[in-house]
Amino acid sequence: MGNQRSLVRTLGLGYVIIFVIANIIGSGVYKKIAPMAAELHSSVWILAAWIVGGIITLFGALSNAEVAGLLADTGGEFVYLKKIYNRFFAFIYGWSLFTVIQTATISSLAYIFAQSLNSIIHLPEVLPSLQQFSIGGIFLPFQDFNVKLTAILLILLLTGLNISGLKTGAGASRAVMLTVFAGLFLIVFFGLISGNARPENFLNVEELVAGTVTLSSFFTAMLAAFWAYQGWVSVGFIGGEIKDPTRNIPKGIVIGVLVVISIYLLVNVTYLTLLSIPQLEQIHAAGNQIAAVEAVRSFWGTGGVMFISLLILLTTLGCTNASILTGARPYYAMARERLFFSGVGKLNKNNVPGNSLLWQGIWASVLVLSGTFDQLTDMIIFAVFIFYGATTLGVFILRRNMPNAHRPYKVWGYPFVPAVFILFCIGLFVNTIVARPREAAIGMILILAGIPVYFFLKWKYSKTEDD
Secondary structure, X not given: OOOOOOOOOOEOHHHHHHHHHHHHOOOHHHHXXXXXXXXXXXXXXXXXXXXXXXXXXXXXXXXXXXXXXXXXXXXXXXXXXXXXXXXXXXXXXXXXXHHHHHHHHHHHHHHHHHHHHHHHHOOOOOOHHHOOOOEOOOEOOOOOHHHHHHHHHHHHHHHHHHHOOHHHHHHHHHHHHHHHHHHHHHXXXXXXXXXOOOHHHHOOHHHHHHOOOOHHHHHHHHHHHHHHHOOHHHHHHEHHHEOOHHHHHHHHHHHHHHHHHHHHHHHXXXXXXXXXXXXXXXXXXXXXXXHHHHHHHHHHHHHHHHHHHHHHHHHHHHHHHHHHHHHHHHHHHHHHOOOOOHHHHOOOOOOOOHHHHHHHHHHHHHHHHHOOHHXXXXXXXXXXXXXXXXXXXHHHHHHHHOOOOOOOOOOOOOOHHHHHHHHHHHHHHHHHHHHOHHHHHHHHHHHHOHHHHHHHHHHHHHHHHHO
16 A cells, blocks of 8 residues: 555553443433433333343344454454455445444534534524525535534544544543543432432333333334444444454453443433423423433532533533544555555554544535434434444354354354344334435435445556556
8 A cells, every 4th residue: 555554552451441432422311311201101111221222232242242352453344344245345334334324423423512512602603594505405504504513613623633643532532431421420429319309200100001102112212222322333443453452342342331331221210210201201392402401400400501511512522532533444444455545544643544534524524514413313323233233144154154263252142142133233224214214215325325436446446456
């Protein structure tokens, strides 16, 4: 590739756990309980959805950990899929990561950060005359442009931070995560001991018996929970910068996911103790309220609202930073394999893939203009589970094709655990097509757009070799 620099292994197990947690804890821990209440009408069923969603996430993490332990390297899933299937399928994954999965994750997190900032200081209107301008009647790039412009500025600022070096970005993630932990535990502690705490709110058996929960409504609520668990797989992207990756990545994934499940259950029990189901349903119906804000308001008043708003701001800042840092590595790995544009496969003077980070930041900024938070997250979930399922299927394929290979970690509960996760991926894929056809169609178009790009790159590099 004409560039002899190589990635340096500087990150130990502690940083792996930090990246797993930092990539997961974003907006979901604050927002998703309200739509779940509207779907299930029962605190017991809500907690059940969080638990089942967490178990399925853990099943996916355990399965992924076996593959990561065997094949860990920079690029994560891209490297795994190339080994399990072929270069074409691995490219389609990397292309999907660039066009939808990772960049839309960055966009949606930055969007929530900007919304939270706007609720605190009220950002001035920008280009109000263009609010109703649309592209094809679908995209409204200048609607809420003050929020979108702030989100874009955040993406570009954090991209610049990560271009300046890995340890800079990693240190920022660590500091933010520790502050978020402290904030969440303050809410749990003071919320549960406050005079407004009503334990009967989440132990209401009458509510459980009277409920009309169906398999479909429970599945839909679990998808809301699953958005909150999304992001654990990203740590595999920085495999080339982790010490002893075949041991530390599997350990870090499992420990990180278990920590997040525990935090989510604690925080949601607190919300359910402070707010009744009718209150949560009203919050959802209002559309512009956040459950966490109302829960803290109930015992700390207006000062508490400022506290939780700043915490949401900080959390989404940390998750955006972690997503930017990890996300650029697969495109770097692809370019080194001649499966992406050559300039992306170069490291800068700080030994990080600067060009890859820059292009990721530019496209994520374009996606901010393309749609709302909900449109972006529906596109992400649809796309990512195609590849989550493919990687988990790889557990079975690699056991057959590489039976004697050393596996630092073997998935617990094989074959049941990976099989259940694969079935869940199929169900989620089908459900998105039925429930969100427009987002599924846009996601699929962006994925399939990679096919002509793949053949163009193949032709381009073969021509270079001929010359």
